[in-house]
Amino acid sequence: xxxxxxxxxxxxxxxxxxxxxxxxxxxRFQYQGTTWQWRPEDNAxxxxxxxxAQQTPTTMSKTIGEQRLRIDxxxxxxxxxxxxxxxxxxxxxxAERVKREHPDPEVKRVAALAATALEEGCMWxxxxxxxxxxxxxxxxxx
Numbered sequence: 461x462x463x464x465x466x467x468x469x470x471x472x473x474x475x476x477x478x479x480x481x482x483x484x485x486x487x488r489f490q491y492q493g494t495t496w497q498w499r500p501e502d503n504a505x506x507x508x509x510x511x512x513a514q515q516t517p518t519t520m521s522k523t524i525g526e527q528r529l530r531i532d533x534x535x536x537x538x539x540x541x542x543x544x545x546x547x548x549x550x551x552x553x554x555a556e557r558v559k560r561e562h563p564d565p566e567v568k569r570v571a572a573l574a575a576t577a578l579e580e581g582c583m584w585x586x587x588x589x590x591x592x593x594x595x596x597x598x599x600x601x602x
Contacts, residue, residue, distance in 0.1 A: 467523075471546060474505055478537060505532070524556050525549030528579050536590040544589065548582040 473496055490496075499506050522531065526549045534541045552575045559571035 470505070471542075474532070474542060477505060478534065478542060523549060523553050525552030525575075528552060528575075529582050538589050540589050541586055544585055545582060548578050548585075552578050 473494075477496070496505050526545075529545045529549050529552070531542065531545045531549060534545075555571045555575040555578065559568045559575070562568060562571070
């Protein structure tokens, strides 16, 4: 049995979980024929494999970009938070790849700076996405 989960599959089930977690709770749930469970201690969704395949759940390992952005952390449950973190995580992964593969120390330095700037930029974007909505003046006339 192939236990590999693509990043796209993980993103899809993560999006489903965020959309439905108030109705499905934190218990195991089915998505496209696979059993999943939220593991708060791992801060991740895990696949629950049939007992014939494996006795313990397997987690989808996160990329360096996803780890740095804490991609699963979204207590506000704002729609755009996960999607934007995923996009920025891909850019951080690319900067890390350049840093790892390029022989020039100057290129490694600027790639590291890019990764840090992306991480910080994502933080500010999440702050903007989760900012409270302003109260309209007419809403105060109740």
